[in-house]
Amino acid sequence: MASPEIKTKPNSELAMMANVYRRWIEINGDEPIRTYSSRHADKYIEMMSKVPGNYGKGKTKELTVDELIKYAKRNRIKALLTTKTIKNHFSKLSILWTFYEKKELVDRSSNVFRDWSFGRKQKGDGYVKWSDDDLRKLVENPWPPGRISKRTFGMIVGIGSYTGMRLEGICRLRKLDVINIKGVWCFNICQHWPRLNRPAEAWNPKTEAGERVVPIHRKLIEAEILEWAKSANYYLFNELTFSGRDKKRSVGFGGKFSTFKNRLGIKSATVVFHSFRHNVSTQLRNTPGGNTGIRELWIDDFLGHEYGHQSGHQSEGVKRYLDGIDLENIVQVAESMQYPDFWDIRTLMGEA
Structure with a gap:
């Protein structure tokens, strides 16, 4: 060597x-x-x-x-x-x-x-997944009125629950990050270059979970995420703003979500928005193996890895799939996520 x-x-x-x-x-x-x-x-x-x-x-x-x-x-x-x-x-x-x-x-x-994958060794392993009882509380109780609407709340929670994406990554999604690769609609998690005089827009997902492509679950498509993206101005969630010392887009929503779940009696410090990532990881890794199962490597790819330095505007995840790596494997991972019937994104959004 x-x-x-x-x-x-x-x-x-x-x-x-x-x-x-x-x-x-x-x-x-x-x-x-x-x-x-x-x-x-x-x-x-x-x-x-x-x-x-x-x-x-x-x-x-x-x-x-x-x-x-x-x-x-x-x-x-x-x-x-x-x-x-x-x-x-x-x-x-x-x-x-x-x-x-x-x-x-x-x-x-x-x-x-x-x-x-270093996922199991990193900060955040102290969190636990959402129980069905606590998920039901999110569905059945009204989201507090304010600048961040129930519709935005429902879609952000829906994306988190089906993709395991981190909150800041979800809040940073732009309409141009919703892409179609070989007939599959995906979120393109990639480096963001700021527009003129908007330095806070600069973002590198490698500090969180890495550049990747995340196939969009059918439940999100049924909740009209594609239409949402089509009508968006720049970011998917226009109600969010940059705030806090680090100028993040997730600060306002994260604080309101934390207050909301505490008022519902979900006061455990180990059950937070990040816990949706644990719901996804736990369910996928418990999927039966064999011919009908999914490989650990596919799950790690879906949840996010770092793929090396990227200097261009097209993410490494997109390049990998366009170069012929089988996207169907990652679609199989995405579509393996299931929740009880009561967990309905439209209900979370107040549109059911």
Whole structure:
């Protein structure tokens, strides 16, 4: 596993990349890169999660991974390497794999590091899915009047419940993000470039769940999401505004939704809007396997991964499907989501 030649002077970024490659070799051996698999990636995560968080500084800098693990145990160090840092390591490893892809030394679309899911290790795992009883409360109780209408409330909740998208990603949806790929209507979750003098519109989904294409569930189409998009000005949800220190579009809705569910007696801190993502993940991962089941990789793709740096206006997700990757697999994932009969988007919107 040889790194590409670097002819520029060393800097912190290059030093980190070299360190990541060194640790990978310590754990998995120096083998031809095409021989590495998810098994090796899993071993890397397992080992690196046991080393001290400051392993690259001071007297620990020259220790091997095995020595670092022993050092952490011996000194009872609790501040170990975080998932966020290991995820950053995978980003560096993915860059190396892409380098070899361009040289045709590894198979395309086989990047072990790019397709790895860290979802179960990231912040947010403390949340739980919505119970049927609590979902019924959302349906049967009136949404408080105000600037954000019941119609907007219903569609945002509907999208969250059937896609598992994060709230900010839903609130950022533009009419041009509703696209048709080979006859399949999808949300195109991609980087947003701001219009003139509107810097708050700049947004990169890679900080959340990654660029991807999300097939639109038939229940959302029945609730006329396509007509909604057609009549929208720019963003799907024109009632929302940018607010808060980080200028997010989800702040106003998120606060009102939290107050609403608390008034309904759903006061648990583990049941929030983000919990819809857990409903989707839990149901999909419990889908029976075999010939009628869905693969874990398809679920991870549906819920979102990071696919590397994207400098153009067309998302990597769209390019992957236009290049021939089978969209039908992800459609199968999307359409596998089901709820009890009472969970009706039109009722949530106040239009049933």
